[in-house]
Amino acid sequence: MTELRPLDSGFMELEDADRHLSLGIGAVAIIAGSPPSRDELTGVLAGGVKQNVRLGQKVRRAPLDLATPVWENDPNFDLAHHIRWTALPAPGDESALCELVATELEERLDRDHPLWQCVVVEHLAGDRWALIVKAHHSLVDGVSGISVFENLCDPVAAGTEKVAPESRVCAAMEWLNYARQGMRLPVVVPRYLIGMVRSLVPLAVAAVSPTAECSLNGPIGRQRRYVVARAALSDVHAIGTAFGATVNDVVLTAIAAAYRDLLRSRNERPTRDKLRILVPVSMRPTEAKYTLDNRVSAMLPFLPIDVADPVERLEMIHGRMSKHKSRGEARAQSSILALAGRVPFAAVAWGIRLMARFPQRSVGALATNVPGPRRELTIRGRKVLELLPAVPIAMRLRTAIAILSYADHLTFGITGDYDTAPDIAVIADGIGREIQRLREHAELRRLPRPGMAGE
Structure with missing residues (x-):
């Protein structure tokens, strides 16, 4: 388990304070050609989760918020919770894509599972498709959010995968840590x-x-x-x-x-x-x-x-x-x-x-x-034409x-x-x-x- 940093937990508190808010941030990749098969995409996402274990973790909060929330492994982690397929209506233009992105920004991520989601968007005009990668702001900021997408892309060369360091904190030591912090105040x-x-x-x-x-x-x-x-x-x-x-x-x-x-x-x-x-x-x-x-x-x-x-x-x-x-x-x-x-x-x-x-x-x-990214990216050999940010x-x-x-x-x-x-x-x-x-x-x-x- 790893404690959430103050700003990370602050975004969750902010979302809880207003029923109108959904604090997911996203990137929309517009990609050439047709999307990969469901099995291929599942393999891509499985590789991304393997490279950063935080993607397989959910938030556990303490009663009455007496202790800092922690990231803990989801014992029932299932990639199917995090992949959704949809398609744009004809003519599949940018207006329709933007309307879909707006809808995704409205929807809150499910806190019973790790706080991220990928949406495959088919039938984008010009022989293209899109991949919307959305994560809660408590999980990523702009820079680390883009790194999540980069980890889904084809590596430049073997051995370029990045694995984020994750600290392991024994649950029994948590309360001792809080006591020490209180004494130092x-x-x-x-x-x-x-x-x-x-x-x-x-x-x-x-x-x-x-x-x-x-x-x-x-x-x-x-x-x-x-x-x-x-x-x-x-x-x-x-x-x-x-x-x-x-x-x-x-x-x-x-x-x-x-x-x-x-x-x-x-x-x-x-x-x-x-x-x-x-x-x-x-x-x-x-x-x-x-x-x-x-x-x-x-x-x-x-x-x-x-x-x-x-x-x-x-x-x-x-x-x-x-x-x-x-x-x-x-x-x-x-x-x-x-x-x-x-x-x-x-x-x-x-x-x-x-x-x-x-x-x-x-x-x-x-x-x-x-x-x-300054270099052009590909996903299963398909060129990423554009990246659109969404906050x-x-x-x-x-x-x-x-x-x-x-x-x-x-x-x-x-x-x-x-x-x-x-x-x-x-x-x-x-x-x-x-x-x-x-x-x-x-x-x-x-x-x-x-x-x-x-x-």
């Missing part, structure tokens, strides 16, 4: 608090300060919408190089422009204090890529949706993100999670439930950027955007609340337009100035 807590307080002040102020009233924040229902935007990763790299910005800066600039378009289409004024966005930051070391858990922190910048010029918007975002990074906000939040691991779990669980009763009004959206919405965020790179593709998966965000296609269109505008500005910057030839 008077020493550990002050030490952590002193080290964190300077970095946490800006983050805490941002988290509790309400923004200007905005239609992006508010109650959400159970049903979802899902749309996709695309860009060439090489274009985004070229833009960043031209303006001295990062890929994430360019991505956030495109997202800012898209939300500006969305609010204007809703007859809302895009002011500078209108949209604070949650930007998860991976804290996962390279050696933990294949370990299934959550290792993320976050920053909470305002997006400059009041700025009309694309280049000025990019420069402003670059400056703001650099400032947030220099203040150590992501490291401070990681320290909070480390501290939470030393606090009795009951206090953490009850604290999250209490927090869920006080709706947050300071954040309007989420954008998470996940680096995906849930929660905590009054009516939209959320996941960005995933794969080979030279950059894909934006946009999730929206069905009733309060029926227009999320405006976001997808806005992202595409902004990247095109920035690419044109980048090309102009690279052109030789008049009089330079022959100098």
